Amino acid sequence: MSSSSVTRAREALGQRLREIRKDSGLTARALAELCSWHESKCSRIEHGRVTPSDADLRAWALNCGVAGQAADLIATARGIDGMYVEWRRMESSGLKRAQESVLPLWERTRRFRAYSSWLIPGPLQTRPYIEALLSAIRDRREVPDDLDAAVQVRIDKQQILRRGGHRFALLLEESVLRHRIGTEAAMAEQLGHLLSVASLPAVSLGIVPFAADRSALWPVEDFWIFDDTQVNVELVSAYLTISQPHEIRMYVDTFAALSRQAVFGGDARRLIGGAIQALG
Structure with missing residues (x-):
């Protein structure tokens, strides 16, 4: 079992991604369609249930119109992955x-x-x-x-x-x-x-x-x-x-x-x- 440090870090990343999505004007369903994902995937990521992959984060940033943030998001997620x-x-x-x-x-x-x-x-x-x-x-x-x-x-x-x-x-x-x-x-x-x-x-x-x-x-x-x-x-x-x-x-x-x-x-x-x- 990972510690609450991992859980809290995933939740913080999820909150950041939720804000990026909302700022873009996209619903979770719309973003999932653009990324060719099951509609529940956005919810799982935003609620910190999973750590998104590098490819997930690139797709998220690209389709929300902030492709320049992809590298920073990936670095954050890799840091979470390294906790456990x-x-x-x-x-x-x-x-x-x-x-x-x-x-x-x-x-x-x-x-x-x-x-x-x-x-x-x-x-x-x-x-x-x-x-x-x-x-x-x-x-x-x-x-x-x-x-x-x-x-x-x-x-x-x-x-x-x-x-x-x-x-x-x-x-x-x-x-x-x-x-x-x-x-x-x-x-x-x-x-x-x-x-x-x-x-x-x-x-x-x-x-x-x-x-x-x-x-x-x-x-x-x-x-x-x-x-x-x-x-x-x-x-x-x-x-x-x-x-x-x-x-x-x-x-x-x-x-x-x-x-x-x-x-x-x-x-x-x-x-x-x-x-x-x-x-x-």
């Missing part, structure tokens, strides 16, 4: 492309906030952890095998942790420390690396302990907040981009609430150390 991207589409040519697709966003973001209830976040992952994780994704989703290249892209992206101008606030559920990805040796290395990276000036690492009182807020889906402009959520089937301000605020507020449940500094390091010891 199925993994099979994003990874159709392999995992490397999916890893590279977020690089521009990472470069321009100054403040990163991330919450994870399942996995160590990407910037803190070791190579063996990344290899085990991406190998499982490759096999489960049956995508082309470009594992080595995808792993290297993720490793290279981690350089941002040590560059000036970027700050990371990362929250993990304690269970993340106990979810073994790869061999026990690889997981022990990963937890040791977590201790090391958490000491970087640009990184704040909090862990929500098993003992935290969860009556007010329980674990939620993993998410990243990029400045205050965008939220990304990884769903089972798709990659969700949230841009509606009120929805972003909900994630910002949730992150703040989770931060109040978390422990930091020495208490966080003790939880990591306990997880390492549990590996034997």
Whole structure:
């Protein structure tokens, strides 16, 4: 299911197209006839039930006498389409492309906030952890095998942790420390690396302990907040981009609430150390 961001964006585009049609003096039925469509298609587009194709928008603009607006309308619709991207589409040519697709966003973001209830976040992952994780994704989703290249892209992206101008606030559920990805040796290395990276000036690492009182807020889906402009959520089937301000605020507020449940500094390091010891 897509978020209300997608629904609202479709509705806004539909309203814009309705205004264009009305300004042209055409009824929905008349426009449908000019475009050789079923008469219900205009209604579905104007009410945001579907995102129109490039060809639909060119026909709409042409027959409403505003052909010059077609390019802008197409760009708007493609932006909506990009809010909810199925993994099979994003990874159709392999995992490397999916890893590279977020690089521009990472470069321009100054403040990163991330919450994870399942996995160590990407910037803190070791190579063996990344290899085990991406190998499982490759096999489960049956995508082309470009594992080595995808792993290297993720490793290279981690350089941002040590560059000036970027700050990371990362929250993990304690269970993340106990979810073994790869061999026990690889997981022990990963937890040791977590201790090391958490000491970087640009990184704040909090862990929500098993003992935290969860009556007010329980674990939620993993998410990243990029400045205050965008939220990304990884769903089972798709990659969700949230841009509606009120929805972003909900994630910002949730992150703040989770931060109040978390422990930091020495208490966080003790939880990591306990997880390492549990590996034997």
